[in-house]
Amino acid sequence: MSATESHIAKEARFGAKNYAPVPVVVDHAKDCLVWDVEGREYIDMMSAYSSVSHGHLHPRIVEAAHRQLEKVAVMSRAYYGTTLGPLLEKLSEVTGFERVLPMNTGAEAVETAIKCARRWGHQVKGIPDGQQRILVARGNFHGRTSTIIGFSSEEDYRTGFGPFCGGFQHFDYGDMASVKAAATENTCAVLIEPIQGEAGVIVPPPGFFRELRQWCTENNVLLIDDEVQAGLGRTGKWFAFEHEGIRPDGLILGKALGAGLLPVSAFCADDKVMSVFVPNSHGSTFGGNALAAAVALEGLKVLEEEGLVEHCAEKGAYLFGRLREVQAEVRPLIRDVRGRGLWVGVDIEPSCTSARDLVERLAAAGVLSKETHDTVIRFAPPLTISYDLIDRAVDIFHRVAKEKWHQLGLDRRRNQQVITA
Structure with a gap:
């Protein structure tokens, strides 16, 4: 048995079967x-769903972790520390919000935002407690907790896990008429992703978020932006909401905030929203711990000082263009290429093959990616990726796609269509 087979067998024997990993150890x-x-090299075009936006083991961030590990790692928020204050100050400066509430995972930050919106709806907007309603988009993915999957529109995430918490109403992503139809006098917030990643890297129509922002303001409804994947440079700006020139009432961050080393998340808002939290109303033993704060702070400095956000826009446009070139050669295998910044979804025609099939072929050829809903391949490399590595990765994808294209006889089918026309 090879080393690869041995490790895979051990996970399969002792682990819960809640993942179906690509067979790379x-x-x-x-x-x-x-x-x-086995010593094989791969180009990481996934970066752990944006968690490794700084690249794996960035030396400045690793050094910051080492320095902090020699002092103290965890004491809990029962005491003050030397690293959390500077992180909160930096996050406030970067996001433009007055207050920051640190957590660990992205789902925890989403849960924090939900609690905040509900209490704000009751205490500030005057909605009777228990009747607050939050609008959520169909196709959303905000995490895996029982509250969050309760308002997912994906049955695979929900089946057998009920009963679910109420208080959520759905609208169609990118459709303001649907938002308005779902709203009631008890609506306290809209919780939304600026780009729906798990749904297939779905980008909303231009102007949608500006119209949504205006509607929320007019109706005294909080606009809460979940940028756990999109935030901190992934789309070519610090935050995806900047593409529409708006400002939400609450911002949820995670993944890249941990700079590829630790789970770190945060909910950011101004005093008028965050003031609903008082001592004992919310907390987390590990949220804002000394080690996590030191790592996240250095990660923010790296993004800023090394120009990773600005470079992301340029590299993302290049990646998008190269993938469009591949699409032009292998239609109808690839239906669409969409995204923003270094976050691109390649939509595969399901009658031809599955996205998982191509993902595994890519891995065998030296490129790591991941499918979603078995129809879309996500390419979201670290923001530090070079043009040379982008070219190498796309060239490999081109070769894999062409091989599948020929295998399926799509080249002959296209030629026949040309001749017939």
């Missing part, structure tokens, strides 16, 4: 490259 990584236990 990672041993070590550096920046945008990954090596498996």
Whole structure:
């Protein structure tokens, strides 16, 4: 049995079967490259769903972690510390919000935002407690807790996990008429992703968020923006909401905030919203711990000082263009290429093959990616990726797609269509 087979067998034997990983056993990584236990090299075009936006083991961030590990890692929020204050100050400066509430995982930050919106709806807007309603988009993905999956529109996430918490009403993503139809006098917030990642990297129509912002303001409804994946440079700006020139009432951050080392998340808002929290109303033992704060602070400085956000816009446009070139050659295998910044979804025609099939072929050829809903391949490399590595990764994808294209006889089918026309 190979080392790869041994590790996979051990996870399969002792682990819960709640994941179906691509059969690659990672041993070590550096920046945008990954090596498996057999010594094979891969280009990371996934970056752990944006968690590794800084590249694997960025030396400045690793050094910051080492420095803090020699002092103290966790004491809980029962006491003050030397690292949390500077992180909160930096996050406030970067986001433009007056207050920051640190948590660990993205789902915890979403839960924090939900609690905040409900209490704000009751205490500030005057909605009777228990009757507050939050609008959520169909196709959303905000996490895996029981509250969150309760308002998912994906049955695979929900089946068998009820009963679910109420208080959520759905609208169609990108459709203001649907938003208005779902709203009631008890609506306290709209919780929404600026780009729906898990749904297939779905970008809303231009102007939708501006119209949504205006409607929320006019109706005294909080606009809460979940940028756990989209935030901190992924779309070519610090935050995706900036593309529409708006400002939400609440901002949820995670993944890249941990700079590829630790789970770190945060909910950000101004005093008029965040003031609903008082001592004992919310908390987390590990939220804002000394080590996490030191790592996140250095991660923010790296994004800023190394120009990763600005470069992301340029590299993202290049990646998008290269993938469009591939699409032009292998229609109808690829139906669409969409995204923003270094976050691109390649939509596969399901009658031709599955996205998972191509993802596994890519892995075998040295490129790590991931499918969603078995029809879309997501490409979201670290923001540190070079143009050379983008070219290498796309060239491999081009070769894999062409091989599948020929295997399916799509080249002959296209030629026949040309001749017939």
